[in-house]
Amino acid sequence: MNVAEVLARRSHWLTEQGRNVIVLSTRVRLARNLADRPFPSALSPEMTEQTEKEIAAALEAAETEGQRLRYLPLKDMSDMEKTALVEKHLISPALAALGAGRGVALSPDHRLAVMVNEEDHIRLQVILPDSRLQEAFQVADQLDDALEDKLDFAFRERCGYLTACPTNVGTGMRVSTMMHLPALVMTKQMQQVLNALSPLGLAIRGLYGEGSKAWGNIFQISNQVTLGKSEEDTLVNIEAVTEQICELENHARQMMLAGHSTLEDKVWRARGLLQNARIMPVEEAFRLVSEDRLGVDTGFLPPLRESFASLLLNLLPAGLRYRGGTELTDEQLNEARAAYLRQATLGISTGTE
Amino acid sequence: MNQLLCQNCQQREAAVRVTKIENGQATQMNLCKECARQYHNVKVFPGMVSDFMQAMFTLKGAPGGQQSAARCPVCGLTFAQIQKAGRVGCSHCYETFEPQMDFLLRRLHGGSRHVGKVPRRGGGNIRRQNEMRALKAELQELVRREAFEEAAVLRDRLRALEAVKGGENE
Numbered sequence: 055m056n057v058a059e060v061l062a063r064r065s066h067w068l069t070e071q072g073r074n075v076i077v078l079s080t081r082v083r084l085a086r087n088l089a090d091r092p093f094p095s096a097l098s099p100e101m102t103e104q105t106e107k108e109i110a111a112a113l114e115a116a117e118t119e120g121q122r123l124r125y126l127p128l129k130d131m132s133d134m135e136k137t138a139l140v141e142k143h144l145i146s147p148a149l150a151a152l153g154a155g156r157g158v159a160l161s162p163d164h165r166l167a168v169m170v171n172e173e174d175h176i177r178l179q180v181i182l183p184d185s186r187l188q189e190a191f192q193v194a195d196q197l198d199d200a201l202e203d204k205l206d207f208a209f210r211e212r213c214g215y216l217t218a219c220p221t222n223v224g225t226g227m228r229v230s231t232m233m234h235l236p237a238l239v240m241t242k243q244m245q246q247v248l249n250a251l252s253p254l255g256l257a258i259r260g261l262y263g264e265g266s267k268a269w270g271n272i273f274q275i276s277n278q279v280t281l282g283k284s285e286e287d288t289l290v291n292i293e294a295v296t297e298q299i300c301e302l303e304n305h306a307r308q309m310m311l312a313g314h315s316t317l318e319d320k321v322w323r324a325r326g327l328l329q330n331a332r333i334m335p336v337e338e339a340f341r342l343v344s345e346d347r348l349g350v351d352t353g354f355l356p357p358l359r360e361s362f363a364s365l366l367l368n369l370l371p372a373g374l375r376y377r378g379g380t381e382l383t384d385e386q387l388n389e390a391r392a393a394y395l396r397q398a399t400l401g402i403s404t405g406t407e
Numbered sequence: 408m409n410q411l412l413c414q415n416c417q418q419r420e421a422a423v424r425v426t427k428i429e430n431g432q433a434t435q436m437n438l439c440k441e442c443a444r445q446y447h448n449v450k451v452f453p454g455m456v457s458d459f460m461q462a463m464f465t466l467k468g469a470p471g472g473q474q475s476a477a478r479c480p481v482c483g484l485t486f487a488q489i490q491k492a493g494r495v496g497c498s499h500c501y502e503t504f505e506p507q508m509d510f511l512l513r514r515l516h517g518g519s520r521h522v523g524k525v526p527r528r529g530g531g532n533i534r535r536q537n538e539m540r541a542l543k544a545e546l547q548e549l550v551r552r553e554a555f556e557e558a559a560v561l562r563d564r565l566r567a568l569e570a571v572k573g574g575e576n577e
Contacts, residue, residue: 209526
């Protein structure tokens, strides 16, 4: 099985439509390092490759709930494949920029993705659709146990798991949920949410787009503190805050529905543009797809066949290129995006996720 | 084969091709080994994470300075180098530069000790200590509530745990 085949598989978190219309996905990440050698940034090229070999062997031998991992070295990948992995959230942009001795181990449905020799020796990630924090943690915890049988992890009693960046020391765990919050943005309440979260040691940020702009009204909430809080406490905190933000978003949606006719008009306009436009810049596409989704959630628009998460990914350059199989200029990308969206919103099957 | 010059310094021969991805846009550069190394360490997220971390490392009141010549025996880094990179070189740095790192961890996380998962291997003693700590807290609470019968059960479990703890170090 080569890289292209693994990549062509459908990612669980992108294809399964969750019950929760606001929370798109849940991620749990654990950072681990081998005890007997420097972190990747301080390793020689030879030691980097040696470390890769040892970890890859442990990963491919580990089995959690039948989720066998397949290790893919970065050096075997084309730039397009790397970018596609970044956009699917299976590797980080930082890993994609690094050279030999690095790679990622993926389970068949991509719910498990383990980066090797990024900032830490091991970055273990579980990504699931919907708000499923406990389940995501259990999968991560199981694989961590399986790896621990074969590898010695750097750990100190007082500091917990040791990591290259001191912000991850302790549990080494980062938990996040990805949420679609159009009504909170449209009713200008996001700043309040932001302010309320920072004293809790939690962060919220736009997932796509540059600077303070959050394309598609997609936000990610994650924990900042990893030392002094147990995994369980962190999971419960994020779960509670995610639930509360869902309530706020739902409340804002109800308020908008009270002003019914403008919302109905807005979402139908979005659908109309998506079905007819010939040139579609990325930022506009994210806005319209977000409004369209709000229209589906509120019952004004008929649902689309593709999941919202997958639709968003296909708007990004690599998603479009990977589907087309060729490099495209910006103008061509805008046309390809418009063509893709016409297909997706007119209900014609596009054959891929 | 044509010799390709590094796109950054325009002097040395390019040895690696670096792909930088920002917001899904991939740009490629041919770089020499020297520049590629800098590129990786510094410019992956230009002016972001690394800079904040430097600020954390250099906060006023942080211990250190006098120890600036000390090197970590495993990775060979000095604390000054760690400060500059905003990243620790290896797990032993946490021990080598303990006062500075403790200060930093307090700043970042609120100054507490690790609570949570402990590796099974090599962690047996730590697990036991954590359990004992939890039991002691529970015992105090029971005594406060004057639930002496339950407290007696806990005390026996604590004694049993203490008996196992023979001569092992952390």
